[in-house]
Amino acid sequence: MSRLEEKTIKTEKIFTGKVISLQVEDVELPNGKTSKREIIKHPGAVAVLAVTEDNKIVMVEQYRKALDKIIAEIPAGKLEAGEEPRVCAERELEEETGYGCAEMEWLISFYTSPGFADELVHLYIAKGLMKKENAASPDEDEFVNLMEVTLDEAISLLKEQKIHDAKTAYAIQYLQLQEALKK
Structure with missing residues (x-):
């Protein structure tokens, strides 16, 4: 794992719609601490x-x-x-x-918005x-x-x-x- 990558610990699907879906991921940060990421999935x-x-x-x-x-x-x-x-x-x-x-x-x-969407x-x-x-x-x-x-x-x-x-x-x-x- 790169010193910049975040390891996904858990994924919770919150919503699935016609255009997007939303999930919340618990991640392990490069420094060993944990955080949450809200991610919008889009088909492109x-x-x-x-x-x-x-x-x-x-x-x-x-x-x-x-x-x-x-x-x-x-x-x-x-x-x-x-x-x-x-x-x-x-x-x-x-x-x-x-x-x-x-x-x-x-x-x-x-x-378009890599901070929260793919x-x-x-x-x-x-x-x-x-x-x-x-x-x-x-x-x-x-x-x-x-x-x-x-x-x-x-x-x-x-x-x-x-x-x-x-x-x-x-x-x-x-x-x-x-x-x-x-x-």
Whole structure:
């Protein structure tokens, strides 16, 4: 065991829901003392940075109850059991925006809140966007407004905190970096 690792002594499952589960673990710390860890288990998710031929970022506005406000986000969603992230990314892009793509390229995967959750988000970039005739629609409990914004508009939305989630901020900063590298 590394001098930084914590050894699990006991795990108590507190809640299991549709999206997450919560467990409390008793752990032995590297110094031999014990502590409790509250951990949210999540199946993982995808997020899609989709940019049109005229350089507009495809986003959705969505009400987020946990924040009690509407925010603008890149399309995203939870992985289904056994689902490959790329397949999930293609599905979520179509369901939330009506777009399909010629190519779905993985950019990076990152943990959202490693202090208490194991959610891993896989970020993709969708290339060769095309509107689909009979596109799948959002889940029955999901309501979104489609948006297409320029990079400058997205940066303004960040400053106004209308974009207020890490996956979307990360994606916008990726585009900013790509633009800066072109100069």
